[in-house]
Amino acid sequence: MPEKNISGTEERVTFTLAGALAGARRCVPIAISGCGIGLVFGTLAGQAGLGAGEAALMSALVFSGAAQFVVLGLWAAPMPVATIVLATLVVGLRHLLMGAALGRVFSKLSRLKAYGSVFFMADENWALTMGEFAKGRRDAAFLVGGGLLMFLAWTGSTFAGSAFGGVVEDPSRWGSTLLSQLCFWLSSRGCGRGDPTSFPGRWRPR
Amino acid sequence: MAIDPGALFTIVLMALATYATRAGGLWLASRFDLSERAGAWLDQIPGAILVSPVAPTILMGGPVEVLAALAVVIVSLRTGSRPAAMVTGVGTVLALRAMEANLL
Numbered sequence: 001m002p003e004k005n006i007s008g009t010e011e012r013v014t015f016t017l018a019g020a021l022a023g024a025r026r027c028v029p030i031a032i033s034g035c036g037i038g039l040v041f042g043t044l045a046g047q048a049g050l051g052a053g054e055a056a057l058m059s060a061l062v063f064s065g066a067a068q069f070v071v072l073g074l075w076a077a078p079m080p081v082a083t084i085v086l087a088t089l090v091v092g093l094r095h096l097l098m099g100a101a102l103g104r105v106f107s108k109l110s111r112l113k114a115y116g117s118v119f120f121m122a123d124e125n126w127a128l129t130m131g132e133f134a135k136g137r138r139d140a141a142f143l144v145g146g147g148l149l150m151f152l153a154w155t156g157s158t159f160a161g162s163a164f165g166g167v168v169e170d171p172s173r174w175g176s177t178l179l180s181q182l183c184f185w186l187s188s189r190g191c192g193r194g195d196p197t198s199f200p201g202r203w204r205p206r
Numbered sequence: 207m208a209i210d211p212g213a214l215f216t217i218v219l220m221a222l223a224t225y226a227t228r229a230g231g232l233w234l235a236s237r238f239d240l241s242e243r244a245g246a247w248l249d250q251i252p253g254a255i256l257v258s259p260v261a262p263t264i265l266m267g268g269p270v271e272v273l274a275a276l277a278v279v280i281v282s283l284r285t286g287s288r289p290a291a292m293v294t295g296v297g298t299v300l301a302l303r304a305m306e307a308n309l310l
Contacts, residue, residue: 050213051213053208058217062220084219084220088220088223094258095231096231097255098228098231099227099230099231100248100251102232103236106232118229119228131252
């Protein structure tokens with residue numbers, strides 16, 4: 001059933017290279033701050049007993065900073081596998097709502113594209129993508145472009161932090177945690193300069 | 207660089223659990239035809255989710271983070287400029303940390 005927008009016309013959903021590049025460009029600051037967090041994760045993973053290969057593999061396959069940091073606290077020998085997987089699942093539950101929110105647009109893509117794309121759905125690129133959709137720019141590859149850049153930054157910096165751990169003592173002292181959160185928050189705002197309705201919380205397409 | 211089989215097993219299960227949550231939302235949305243009301247509800251999710259990871263960072267960080275966040279909100283609302291807001295936020299954190307370090 002084609003979705004109608006406010007003016008009653010059908011909205012097309014595209015999946016283009018240009019969309020992916022636009023998504024990647026918007027995620028550059030997020031990916032840079034993500035490198036800082038990845039270095040910390042890699043370092044802490046080393047201290048928790050994960051090898052560099054294991055830490056990088058976890059970042060590549062799980063690709064969820066929130067879940068991975070939680071799991072580091074549980075990582076021990078003998079491995080509490082069930083607890084770790086359950087914790088991962090609980091931390092990931094927000095993805096259900098995020099995926100459902102994308103669903104209204106992504107349902108117009110092929111299954112391969114839709115279900116392949118959501119692997120790269122992280123909080124930040126998802127929020128930016130929702131902002132794009134709200135502005136009527138419906139290119140689903142925007143999510144993948146941003147996500148792929150974040151994926152490379154996250155996995156690469158995890159490996160670097162794990163292999164050369166201890167270089168960064170505590171980046172949050174330099175405000176990097178706050179910075180990355182702010183990048184995320186501010187860049188996810190709707191458009192409209194000085195328009196209070198563009199603040200997060202009001203996302204109705206105009 | 208050796209990968210322990212037990213670690214690999216755990217990591218793969220973690221990956222499956224996380225991907226299930228990522229794909230699950232899409233699947234649910236495709237399964238059910240959303241009413242106007244449910245659609246309106248979904249439209250409100252981004253705001254709620256955006257605030258949820260930011261709020262703990264700010265509130266658990268202490269007075270420095272709270273003041274920096276306030277400065278960011280003010281600059282952001284006044285100027286609408288994201289770079290200006292970010293520079294203000296990080297600048298406020300650095301300045302207040304330096305003051306803190308000198309006072310203690």
